[in-house]
Amino acid sequence: MQSPPTQFNQNHLLAALSPAELERLKPHLELIHMPLGDVLCESGGRLSYVYFPTSAIISLHYILENGSSSEVAGVGNEGMLGISLFMGGENTPTWATVQTAGYCYRLKGPLLLQEFNQGGPLQRVLLRYTQALITQISQTAVCNRHHTIEQQLCRWLLLTLDRLNSQELVMTQELIASMLGVRREGITEAAGKLQQAEIIRYRRGHITVLNRAGLQGHVCECYDVVKKEFERLFRDVKKS
Amino acid sequence: MQSPPTQFNQNHLLAALSPAELERLKPHLELIHMPLGDVLCESGGRLSYVYFPTSAIISLHYILENGSSSEVAGVGNEGMLGISLFMGGENTPTWATVQTAGYCYRLKGPLLLQEFNQGGPLQRVLLRYTQALITQISQTAVCNRHHTIEQQLCRWLLLTLDRLNSQELVMTQELIASMLGVRREGITEAAGKLQQAEIIRYRRGHITVLNRAGLQGHVCECYDVVKKEFERLFRDVKKS
DNA sequence: GCCATATTGTGCGCTAGCGTACATACTACG
DNA sequence: CGTAGTATGTACGCTAGCGCACAATATGGC
Numbered sequence: 001m002q003s004p005p006t007q008f009n010q011n012h013l014l015a016a017l018s019p020a021e022l023e024r025l026k027p028h029l030e031l032i033h034m035p036l037g038d039v040l041c042e043s044g045g046r047l048s049y050v051y052f053p054t055s056a057i058i059s060l061h062y063i064l065e066n067g068s069s070s071e072v073a074g075v076g077n078e079g080m081l082g083i084s085l086f087m088g089g090e091n092t093p094t095w096a097t098v099q100t101a102g103y104c105y106r107l108k109g110p111l112l113l114q115e116f117n118q119g120g121p122l123q124r125v126l127l128r129y130t131q132a133l134i135t136q137i138s139q140t141a142v143c144n145r146h147h148t149i150e151q152q153l154c155r156w157l158l159l160t161l162d163r164l165n166s167q168e169l170v171m172t173q174e175l176i177a178s179m180l181g182v183r184r185e186g187i188t189e190a191a192g193k194l195q196q197a198e199i200i201r202y203r204r205g206h207i208t209v210l211n212r213a214g215l216q217g218h219v220c221e222c223y224d225v226v227k228k229e230f231e232r233l234f235r236d237v238k239k240s
Numbered sequence: 241m242q243s244p245p246t247q248f249n250q251n252h253l254l255a256a257l258s259p260a261e262l263e264r265l266k267p268h269l270e271l272i273h274m275p276l277g278d279v280l281c282e283s284g285g286r287l288s289y290v291y292f293p294t295s296a297i298i299s300l301h302y303i304l305e306n307g308s309s310s311e312v313a314g315v316g317n318e319g320m321l322g323i324s325l326f327m328g329g330e331n332t333p334t335w336a337t338v339q340t341a342g343y344c345y346r347l348k349g350p351l352l353l354q355e356f357n358q359g360g361p362l363q364r365v366l367l368r369y370t371q372a373l374i375t376q377i378s379q380t381a382v383c384n385r386h387h388t389i390e391q392q393l394c395r396w397l398l399l400t401l402d403r404l405n406s407q408e409l410v411m412t413q414e415l416i417a418s419m420l421g422v423r424r425e426g427i428t429e430a431a432g433k434l435q436q437a438e439i440i441r442y443r444r445g446h447i448t449v450l451n452r453a454g455l456q457g458h459v460c461e462c463y464d465v466v467k468k469e470f471e472r473l474f475r476d477v478k479k480s
Numbered sequence: 481g482c483c484a485t486a487t488t489g490t491g492c493g494c495t496a497g498c499g500t501a502c503a504t505a506c507t508a509c510g
Numbered sequence: 511c512g513t514a515g516t517a518t519g520t521a522c523g524c525t526a527g528c529g530c531a532c533a534a535t536a537t538g539g540c
Contacts, residue, residue, distance in 0.1 A: 062382045065461050070385050072378040088368035089476060093465050094378060119359055128328035134374060138312040138334060141381035142302045145310050145421040148526075172487065181385040183528060188488060204487060204536055221305050225333050236329065388496075412517065423498060428518060444506055444517055 004103050006031060010054040011105060012078045013129060016237040018121045025115065029105040034058075034098045036170070040081060041096040050082030050112050051075075055102030057163050059179060060094050070144070070181025073136045074099065076163025078230050083130050085109045086116045086123075099179065100160070100170065128233050135229040143222040144181070150190040152180055154219035157200070157209065159226065167209045194218070244343050246271060250294040251345060252318045253369055256477040258361045265355065269345040274298075274338045276410070280321060281336040289346040290322030291315075296342030297403050299419060300334050310384070310421025313376045314339065316403025318470055323370050325349045326356045326363075339419065340400070340410065368473050375469040383462040384421070390430040392420055394459035397440070397449065399466065407449045413442075434458070 008022065008029065009015035017025070034040075034056045041047050043063065051058065058081050061071040072094065075081050081104075084092050116123050143152055156179065160169055173191060177184040191207075194200045199214035200207055209215065216223075248262065248269065249255035257265070274280075274296045281287050283303065291298065298321050301311040312334065315321050321344075324332050356363050383392055396419065400409055413431060417424040431447075434440045439454035440447055449455065456463075 060378075062378060064382070064386060068386065070382055072381045084371055086367070087371040087374075088364060089371045089469075089472065092371075093375060093469070117359070119357070124328060127326070130370070130374075131324055131327040131329045131332075134327075134370075134377065135333060137374065137377045137381060138300075138302060138332075141312045141377060141384055142304070142310055142421075144381055144384040146304060146308060174487075181382070184488085185490085185529090186527065188490085189527095192489080202488085229329075229333070232329065414517075424518085425499090425520085426497065428520085429497095432519080442518085 004031065004033070005054040006103075007054075008105065010077055011052040011080075012234060013080055013125055014052050014105065016121070016125045016234065021115060021120060021122050025107060025111070028107055028111050030107070031103055031105055033103055034101060036098055036101040038098040039095065040098070041091075041094075043093050043095055044091050046091050047082045047085060048109055049106040050080055050085055050109060051104040051106050052080050053077050053102065053104045053163075055100075055164070056098055056104050057100035057102065057160060058096050058104075059099035060096055061179065062094055068181065069095075069178050071179040072140050073133055074159060074163070075133075076100075076160075078163065078233075079129055079133065080126070082109065082112070083126070083133065086113055086126060087130065099175070100164070125237055128236060132229045132233045136226050139222045139226050143220060147220040147222065148190075149180070149182055149186045150193060150218060151220040151222075152182075153187065153190045153194070154215045155223040155226075156180060157207070158212075158215055158219060158223050161209060161212070161215075162227070167212075169207045169209075170205060171207055172205045244271065244273070245294040246343075247294075248345065250317055251292040251320075252474060253320055253365055254292050254345065256361070256365045256474065261355060261360060261362050265347060265351070268347055268351050270347070271343055271345055273343055274341060276338055276341040278338040279335065280338070281331075281334075283333050283335055284331050286331050287322045287325060288349055290320055290325055290349060290352050291344040291346050292320050293317050293342065293344045293403075295340075295404070296338055296344050297340035297400060298336050298344075299339040300336055301419065302334055308421065309335075309418055311419040312380050313373055314399060314403070315373075316400075318403065318473075319369055319373065320366070322349065322352070323366070323373065326353055326366060327370065339415070340404070365477055368476060372469045372473045376466050379462045379466050383460060387460040387462065388430075389420070389422055389426045390433060390458060391460040391462075392422075393427065393430045393434070394455045395463040396420060397447070398452075398455055398459060398463050401449060401452070401455075402467070407452075409447045409449075410445060411447055412445045 053076050058075040059071050060073045061069050063069045173187040174184045177187045195202050199211045200209050293316050298315040299311050300313045301309050303309045321336055413427040414424045417427045435442050439451045440449050
């Protein structure tokens with residue numbers, strides 16, 4: 001395993017704070033490792049911390065009455081978990097689990113809220129992030145309706161790749177299937193095609209992306225929409 | 241046509257403002273009629289007004305490169321159009337069109353922003369609404385993945401019904417199909433079943449709901465999730 | 481090095497929904 | 511009152527993805 005990513009600015013939101021804000025928060029930011037599968041928040045549950053991933057990826061997903069599930073958005077080093085704390089309502093019908101093991105900074109909810117209510121750049125950044133998250137969720141809705149499993153797999157792989165430094169994801173087909181809300185066999189088939197095209201290599205819980213451009217050739221428009229929105233978020237934030 | 245709904249409190253968000261806030265805004269709130277199909281915002285376009293529907297319903301939807309479309313959320317008298325104004329980012333990849341003709345109060349964007357930045361109850365209400373909107377969009381994503389056209393039609397009818405005072409919607413099957421992102425024939429079939437079960441009556445662009453409980457018997461869990469979230473929104477708002 | 485277990489591959493038949501084409505029936509408007 | 515145009519009904523073959531069953535294979539722990 002690589003050494004833990006201990007720079008605050010490895011999370012883009014923390015990186016976008018004003019120096020004064022970051023100094024105030026620093027003593028309370030706690031670096032923790034999050035193991036795969038860890039449940040951070042159940043449906044209707046209350047978060048006592050907010051999490052700023054540096055290398056971990058968290059999945060926001062909904063679990064149906066019949067037990068099947070599907071992801072509505074992911075949270076990586078571009079974002080944070082726990083927007084409902086400052087948006088109000090305290091909890092959501094959504095679950096949050098660790099989809100890729102790694103590190104997060106966490107911060108006690110009330111502290112974040114206090115800083116948010118000052119109305120400084122942090123507020124602006126967090127609201128802007130929430131807007132980008134809305135775009136991501138919307139695009140998931142559209143993609144679920146209109147695109148093939150293969151296209152969705154490519155979208156998902158690219159988004160996940162963008163949140164990592166590495167070309168390799170630790171991830172079973174079963175897990176990907178439950179994220180996309182499809183059968184595991186559907187992923188086997190789509191991944192098989194990508195492997196034949198030498199775009200990815202698969203080995204028992206590890207996917208290596210050999211040819212990123214290849215993925216982009218198979219992905220639907222949804223990936224670009226989400227990606228551009230995140231780029232815009234950080235462009236805007238810098239301007240401020 | 242009924243007489244226009246001219247009470248500010250017919251929009252639940254306006255109704256939830258503090259008296260002082262409402263007094264400040266009142267002189268600037270302009271009641272306007274919105275005809276069916278009116279495009280309020282194109283993808284990437286900038287809104288100069290925010291809209292608080294009283295009897296109109298606005299659809300937030302995405303249009304794919306190939307021309308097909310699907311709705312990610314609706315906005316009726318429970319909400320407002322234009323959250324990106326205070327969330328930041330100014331625009332979204334989403335379109336906003338009038339799905340049911342009716343009335344809205346509109347307000348110049350900068351005025352809303354100014355009030356929002358005061359950090360009073362209005363800010364709290366709008367953020368809380370945005371949280372509920374996120375739930376609605378998330379549930380659309382889940383529903384698109386897992387539920388049948390019939391279930392989705394029921395969800396959509398119930399949500400629309402909740403935003404109206406009437407049991408009759410003015411709505412062609414073609415339009416519903418483009419909302420749900422499915423074929424028109426799919427709606428014909430699903431609506432036919434509901435009609436046989438004497439739950440709705442269909443006549444050329446008009447749907448009358450005969451038996452609301454019947455709809456609830458055919459709907460998926462998604463409707464309840466969204467509905468409860470909106471109820472919670474206004475419960476919370478009253479508490480404050 | 482071996483084995484239990486988790487993971488992936490494959491092959492059915494089945495269904496929902498798509499795309500297309502065309503027939504029918506309202507209804508608004510002249 | 512007739513007609514043009516819009517809205518709805520229906521039919522048919524096709525495909526993606528499902529549900530299920532089971533075979534094959536890697537891997538970590540002993």
